[in-house]
Amino acid sequence: MKHLFLTGEKQIGKSTLIGKCLDGIGVPVSGFYTKKGIETDDHLYVHILKAGCDDSFRQDNILFDCRDRSEDAADRFNILGCRILSEQPDAGLIIMDEIGYREQNADRFIGRVMELLDGDTPVFGVLRLCDRYPVTAIRARDDVEIIEVTAENRDELANTLPVRLRKMITEDSECQKDDQ
Helix, strand or coil: CCEEEEECCCCCCHHHHHHHHHHCCCCCEEEEEEEEEECCCCCEEEEEEECCCCCCCCHHHEEEECCCCCCCCHHHHHHHHHHHHHCCCCCCEEEEEEECCCCCCCHHHHHHHHHHHHCCCCEEEEECCCCCCCHHHHHCCCCEEEEECCCCCHHHHHHHHHHHHHHHHHHHHHHHHHHC
């Protein structure tokens, strides 16, 4: 498989597992993380942060307010997400943590995600556990492997996934050399 996505119940440790895996592979990464952060108005917001750097919660990287289920975050994903996904400086691995249903109307963002999945750099990410677009489109791809994270397997995955990721990255760089 060229790309690897984790899925599972909320708060099971998917993002934590990505962090542990990245500690053990030692390659430059790009892409994004989505993280919840409380702002000064006591609202819980989801922010989009750049992977591979020390990005922080700021007003200008808020995607949406968690309390407002009706909020359409498509414009924010299209602007912020596309900007981050267009910055791919010599990355050996692209992080996409996480993709869910809030992106369903963000056509430019989802288009960029699909372009990267069609590209040469391996993707390691998280898919929300749901049966809605764009998650279903990513799950249906032949070049994507989905692993469900559970309380029973997450410690074992922390040991085995870095090896698999290094292999994906090595195979990718060998394929790029063959193409030259």
